[in-house]
Amino acid sequence: MNTQYDLIIVGAGPAGIFTALELLRRNSQAKMLLIEKGKPVERRRCPKDKTGTCVNCKPTCAITTGFSGAGAFSDGKLSLSYQVGGELPDLIGEDFAQELIDYTDKIYLEFGADPHVEGQFQGAEIKDIRKRAIQAGLQLVDCPIRHLGTEKAQQLYLNIQNHLAAKGVEMLFETECENIILEGSVCKGVRIRDGKEIREIFGKQVVIATGRRGADWLEKLCAEHHIAHKPGTVDIGVRVECRNEVMEVINKVLYEGKLIGYPAPWRNKVRTFCQNPGGFVAQENYDNDLAVVNGHSYKERKSDNTNLAILVSHNFTEPFNQPISYAQKVGELTNMLGAGHILVQRYGDILDGKRTWTKELARANLRPTLKDAVAGDITAAMPYRAMVNIIEFIKMVDHVVPGFASPETLLYSPELKFYSNKVKMDADLETNIEGLHCLGDSSGWTRGLMMASVMGVLMGRKLIERHGL
Numbered sequence: 001m002n003t004q005y006d007l008i009i010v011g012a013g014p015a016g017i018f019t020a021l022e023l024l025r026r027n028s029q030a031k032m033l034l035i036e037k038g039k040p041v042e043r044r045r046c047p048k049d050k051t052g053t054c055v056n057c058k059p060t061c062a063i064t065t066g067f068s069g070a071g072a073f074s075d076g077k078l079s080l081s082y083q084v085g086g087e088l089p090d091l092i093g094e095d096f097a098q099e100l101i102d103y104t105d106k107i108y109l110e111f112g113a114d115p116h117v118e119g120q121f122q123g124a125e126i127k128d129i130r131k132r133a134i135q136a137g138l139q140l141v142d143c144p145i146r147h148l149g150t151e152k153a154q155q156l157y158l159n160i161q162n163h164l165a166a167k168g169v170e171m172l173f174e175t176e177c178e179n180i181i182l183e184g185s186v187c188k189g190v191r192i193r194d195g196k197e198i199r200e201i202f203g204k205q206v207v208i209a210t211g212r213r214g215a216d217w218l219e220k221l222c223a224e225h226h227i228a229h230k231p232g233t234v235d236i237g238v239r240v241e242c243r244n245e246v247m248e249v250i251n252k253v254l255y256e257g258k259l260i261g262y263p264a265p266w267r268n269k270v271r272t273f274c275q276n277p278g279g280f281v282a283q284e285n286y287d288n289d290l291a292v293v294n295g296h297s298y299k300e301r302k303s304d305n306t307n308l309a310i311l312v313s314h315n316f317t318e319p320f321n322q323p324i325s326y327a328q329k330v331g332e333l334t335n336m337l338g339a340g341h342i343l344v345q346r347y348g349d350i351l352d353g354k355r356t357w358t359k360e361l362a363r364a365n366l367r368p369t370l371k372d373a374v375a376g377d378i379t380a381a382m383p384y385r386a387m388v389n390i391i392e393f394i395k396m397v398d399h400v401v402p403g404f405a406s407p408e409t410l411l412y413s414p415e416l417k418f419y420s421n422k423v424k425m426d427a428d429l430e431t432n433i434e435g436l437h438c439l440g441d442s443s444g445w446t447r448g449l450m451m452a453s454v455m456g457v458l459m460g461r462k463l464i465e466r467h468g469l
Contacts, residue, residue, distance in 0.1 A: 002031070002033075002170075003199075003200070003201055003202060004031075004201075004202050004203070005031045005032060005033045005170075005201065005202070005203040005204070006030035006032065006203065006204050006205065006469050007019075007020075007030050007032045007033070007203055007204065007205050007206075007207065007463065007469055008032075008033050008035065008205070008206045008207070009032065009035065009207045009209060010035050010177045010190060010207065010208045010209065010210060011035070011036065011037075011069070011208065011210040011214060011440070011442070012034050012035075012036035012038075012066070012067040012068070012069070012171070013068065013069025013070070013071070013209055013210070013211040013440055013441075013452060014068070014069055014071065014440065014449050014450075014452040014453040014456060015207075015209035015211075015439035015440030015441075015446070015452040015453065015455050015456040016034060016207060016209035016439070016440070016456060017034075017067075017068070017157075017160060017164070017453070017456060018104065018107070018452075018453045018454075018455075018459075018460065019207055019209070019456040019457075019459045019463070020032055020034060020164055020169050020456075020460070021107065021160065021163075021164070021456070021457075021460070022457045022459070022461060023460045023463060023464065023469060024163075024167050024169075025107075025460075026460070026461070028460075028463075028464060028469050030463075030469040031170075032168075032169045032170065033169075033171075033172065033201065033203070034164070034170065035171075035172045035175050035177055035190070035192060035201075036066065036067055036171065036173050036174075036175065037060055037065055037174070037175065037176050037177075037214075038060045038062070038064075038065030038066030038173065038174070039060075039062065039066045039067070039173055039174060040066065040067050040161060040171070040173050041066065041068060041154055041157050041161050042158060043066075044062045044066040044068075044073065044154070046062045046063055048283075052371060052372070053371075053372040054285065054291070054372065056285055056289060056291075056340070057285070061284060061285040061286070063282065063284045063285075063294075064213045064284045064286065065213055066173075067157060067161050067171075067173070068153065068154075068157035068160075068161075069449075069452075070211055070212060070284070071211075071448060071449040071452075073150060073153070073154070075147070075148075075149075075150055075274060075276050075279065075296055075297035076147065076148030076149055076150055076152065076153030076297075076449070077148070077256065077274070077297070077448070077449065078105065078108060078113070078145065078146040078147075078449055078450045078453075079143050079144075079145060079448055079449075079450050079451070080102075080105060080144040080145065080146060080450065081098070081101070081141075081142065081143040081144065082094050082097040082098040082101060083141055083142075083143060084143045084258060084448070084451075085446055085447050085448045085451030085452075085454075086441075086445055086446040086447040086448070086451050087422075087444075087445055088446055088451055088454065091426075091427055091445065092427050097451075097454065100457055100458060101450060101454055103457065104450065104453050104457050105146065105450075107453075107457075108156070111156050111159045111163070112152075112155060112156045112159055113146055113148055113156060114146065114147065114148065114149070114152065114299070116147075117144045117145065117146050118144065118146070118147055118254075118255030118256070119142070119143060119144045119145045119253075119254050119255045121254070123253075125249060125252075125253045126253050126254070129249070129250060129253060129254070129257070129400060132399055133259060133399075133400050135399060136261075136396045136397070136400055137261060137262075138259045138260065138261045138397070138400060139259065139260040140258070140400075141258040141260065143256070143258055145256050147255070147297065147299070148299075149297065149299030149300075150296045150297060150299075151298050151299065151300070151301075152299050172192070172194070174194075175192050175193070175194045176192065176193045176194075177190050177191070177192050177208075178190075178191045178192065178193050178198070179221070179224075180208075180221065180225065180436065181200060181202070182225055182433070185432070185433055185434060186433070186435055187206045187433050187434065187435040187436035188202055188203075188435070189201050189202035189203050189206065190203070190206060203435075204435065204467070204469075205435050205437065205467055206435060206436050207437045207439060208221075208436070208437070208438045208439070208442065208443075209438075209439040209440040209442065209443075209452075209456065210440075210442040211440055211441050211442055211452070212417060212418045212442065213286065213418075214442045215324060215418040215421055215444075216287065216324050216328075216418060217442075218421060218423075218438065218442045218443070219324055219421035222421060222423065225433065227423060227431055227432065227433055227436070227438070228431065228432040229421055229422060229423045229424055229444075230422055230424065231316060231320075231323050232315075232323070232421065232422035232444045233314065233323075234313075234314050234323040234324060234326065234327045234416075234417070234418070235311035235313055235327075235415075235416065235417035236311070236312055236314060236327055236330055236382075236383070236386050236414070236415075236416055237270075237309055237310045237312050237386070237390060237416075238293075238309070238378065238382075238390055238411040238413045238414075238415050239281055239293040239294070239307055239308070239309050239411070239412040239413075239415045240307065240308055240309070240310055240394070240404075240409060240410065240411055240412075241281055241305050241307040241366065241368065241369065241409070241410040241412065242305065242306055242307075242366065242403070242404060242409055242410075243304060243305060243306075243365060243366050244277065244278060244304055244305060244306050245403075246306070246401060246402075246403040246406065247275075247277065247306040247401060247404075249401075250400070251275075251277040255275070256274075256275040256308075257275060257401075258271070258272060258273075258275075259271065259272045259397060259400065261396050261397075263388075263389050263392035263396065264392065265388075266385060266388075266389065268312050268313060268314070268385070268389050269313040270311065270312050270389050270390070271310075271311055271313075272309065272310060272311075272397070273308065273309040273310075273311050274295050274309050275295075275306065275307075275308035276295040276297035276306060276307050276308065277297065277306045278297070278303055278304075278305070278306065279295050279296055279297040279298075279302075279303060279305070279307050279369070280295070280296045280297075280298075280305075280307070280370070281294075281295055281296075281307050281342075281368065281370035281373070281412055282294050282295060282296045282370065283341070283342050283370065283372070283373075286418075288328075288332075289335075289340065290328060290331050290335065291331075291335050291338075291340060291341060291342060292331055292342075292414055292415060292416050293342045293370070293412040293414065293415050294309075294415070295307040295308065295309065304367075305366065305369055307369070309415050310390055310394070310415075311415065311417060312385075312386045312389045312390060312393075314326070314327075314386075324418050324421065327416045327418065328416070330381065330382065330383060330386075330414055330416070331414040331416050333381040334378065334381040334413050334414045335414075336381075337376055337377070337378075337380055337381055338373075338374040338376060339374065341372055341373060341374045342372075342373045342374065342412050342413070342414075343373065343374055343375075343377075343378045343381075343412065343413050343414075344356065344361070344368055344370070344373040344374065344376070344378075344410055344411065344412045344413075345376060345377060345378045345379075345410070345411050345413075346361075346364075346407060346408055346409065346410060347394065347405060347406065347407060347408070347409040347410070348406070348407025348408065348409075349377075350378075350391065350411065351391070351407075354377075355375070355376050355377035356375045356376065356377070358375045360375070361375055361410075364408045365408060366409070366410060368410055368412075378411060378412075378413040381413070381414075382413060382414075390411075417447070421442075421443075421444050422443070422444030422445065423438040423443045423444060423445075425437075425438070425443075425445075428462050428466060429455070429458065429459050429462055430466075437459060439452070439455045439456060439459055440452040440455055440456070443455075
């Protein structure tokens with residue numbers, strides 16, 4: 001392979017993929033290298049489909065790592081409003097962000113996305129939901145959703161992967177980027193590990209787009225090389241599961257109901273995220289054997305349940321500057337109680353101050369879709385402030401969705417979102433290190449598939465305009 005490129009992209013998630021795509025769409029002749037720690041799409045297979053339990057794959061989890069990143073292999077939802085997906089609109093402007101979303105959405109359609117858009121229902125039911133949300137002290141965010149579906153997203157991203165390869169983009173899979181190469185305050189390339197071999201690859205421009213999976217690694221890189229950044233928000237919460245009958249109206253009207261509240265007494269921001277009608281709760285594994293919970297939603301395969309995340313945003317002040325480590329410790333403690341598995345507890349048992357037992361789950365109307373989750377007590381590991389916020393928020397949502405606070409509603413833990421390190425950059429996506437750009441969820445500026453893809457599109461344009469690629 002070559003050792004000199006015009007552009008090196010670290011991470012084959014949406015931000016990295018769409019950087020390369022936009023360059024190609026604008027007829028760039030740049031020599032590009034895409035480096036990915038995981039496997040290509042066609043080799044991303046989770047053994048749990050056959051074994052029924054998580055086997056903690058090494059060296060990487062096929063659900064969180066590989067071409068297309070983690071989001072596409074969970075539920076594959078594209079949020080079509082600038083109001084959802086992080087703080088990139090604060091950097092580039094709301095109108096421009098929406099323009100880029102519309103543009104990026106058309107690219108997804110070209111590669112096989114379902115033309116149907118969820119969450120565009122109009123009528124008395126949406127007004128009633130909004131009225132009850134207002135009465136409960138919640139904000140209802142309107143956001144059309146293009147649902148790719150876990151299995152359909154895999155084919156779509158395979159189409160993109162094949163397109164990039166056909167257009168001459170070199171891709172290295174199962175290759176880890178260990179560090180960047182600096183000369184003074186200029187980034188000259190990256191140091192990679194392919195098996196036992198360590199090599200140096202040089203590029204005129206380097207884009208780091210390692211997703212939530214690589215947020216911790218990027219935070220350490222920023223500290224080591226004085227890449228300007230600041231601790232941002234970290235989300236700690238649970239994955240909630242209800243019967244479809246409870247969520248029937250909101251599933252039909254909104255598909256994904258995005259609710260935001262600020263429960264007493266601390267007024268932390270608490271929100272719903274990643275709602276999966278007829279979906280399945282899933283386990284994902286991160287570094288250091290950290291097991292976290294997520295949700296999958298397929299186009300064809302459906303369950304009797306709906307799951308969604310409830311996330312509590314934590315913003316820390318001086319002198320503390322390790323929010324990712326804080327969230328990881330919460331996850332590790334929960335994993336310890338579950339012997340390495342996800343913990344699940346009934347909402348009613350939390351209010352009664354008791355743990356949940358397996359036999360109690362077996363005789364309820366609501367059966368867990370994550371079969372190997374361990375019944376227990378998540379309150380023994382969840383920080384008091386976060387737990388109270390979650391309980392109070394569930395009570396608020398119950399006014400909007402009657403039955404949401406049912407005693408048998410299931411709470412799985414830990415649900416953690418690692419995008420707390422926010423890299424400082426300008427509207428041209430320039431960092432204080434010349435030749436280095438940080439994109440997507442790992443940069444702290446985006447949350448989710450669409451906005452990360454949008455940031456990649458913008459990066460592709462800026463590489464042409466400012467750097468002549």
